[in-house]
Amino acid sequence: MLNSSSDQKLLRLVTAGVFIALVAVVTMLAIPLPGGHGYINLGDTLIHIVVFAFGDIYAVAIAALGSAIADLILGYTVYAPCTLIVKGLMVLIGIILIKRFKHRPIAFFISGLIVPFGYFIFEILLYSAEVAALNLIWNTLQYAVSAILASVILKLLEKPIERFRGR
Numbered sequence: 001m002l003n004s005s006s007d008q009k010l011l012r013l014v015t016a017g018v019f020i021a022l023v024a025v026v027t028m029l030a031i032p033l034p035g036g037h038g039y040i041n042l043g044d045t046l047i048h049i050v051v052f053a054f055g056d057i058y059a060v061a062i063a064a065l066g067s068a069i070a071d072l073i074l075g076y077t078v079y080a081p082c083t084l085i086v087k088g089l090m091v092l093i094g095i096i097l098i099k100r101f102k103h104r105p106i107a108f109f110i111s112g113l114i115v116p117f118g119y120f121i122f123e124i125l126l127y128s129a130e131v132a133a134l135n136l137i138w139n140t141l142q143y144a145v146s147a148i149l150a151s152v153i154l155k156l157l158e159k160p161i162e163r164f165r166g167r
Contacts, residue, residue, distance in 0.1 A: 016058045019050055023066025028074055033138050039074065040142045043067055044115065047087065048108055048150030051094045053161045059095060064088035078126065079119075086118035104154060108147040116140040 027043030047063040054062065067087040071080040094111035098104060116139035123132035154161070 012054075012058060016054070016062055019046075019054075019062045020066040020069070023047060023050070023062055024069040024073065027067055027070035030070075030074065033135060039076070040138060041070075042146060042149065043070065044112070044143055044146035045149045045153070047091065048094075048104075048147060049154060049157070049161075051091050051098065052104065052154055053164055055095055055098070060088050060091045063091040079122075082119065082122040086115055086122075089118070090114040105147070105151050108150060112143045112147050115143045 023043055023046050026046045027041045030039035030041040032039045043066070047059075047067070050062045051059045053059075064084045064087045068080045068084040071077065071083050090111050093114060094107050097107035097110055101107060116136050119139050120132045120136045123135055
């Protein structure tokens with residue numbers, strides 16, 4: 001039993017560390033995109049679950065670090081800084097929207113637009129508009145599937161997550 005606030009903080013920190021690793025692993029279960037510029041994965045599905053479970057700066061760190069670590073391990077090193085920023089920003093905006101509007105699917109959709117468009121801008125600067133346009137389609141598809149899956153999974157996990165958050 002956790003008796004003090006420092007015990008609770010330690011548990012959250014350790015749990016965040018585990019989720020950083022989980023996001024990296026789930027993201028690394030990837031299918032490379034045609035043309036070799038990125039990959040499709042379900043890391044964003046887990047990130048959405050983390051957003052709802054943590055709902056704070058821990059979720060931002062989990063998403064940003066876990067996703068960037070996956071880029072580094074998979075050899076997409078050039079993407080890691082962009083991923084760190086895009087995923088962190090996506091989660092930060094998602095948290096704000098969930099707290100403000102209390103509607104997860106809409107928050108996931110709106111915050112998720114940051115992912116394909118963030119990478120789009122990055123890839124225009126890095127490669128070309130043609131490569132960026134092709135990957136915009138794949139990144140949007142990945143994100144849409146992840147948001148839908150996360151909404152379904154969260155509906156099933158709602159009560160255990162509420163207990164984790166102490167509500």
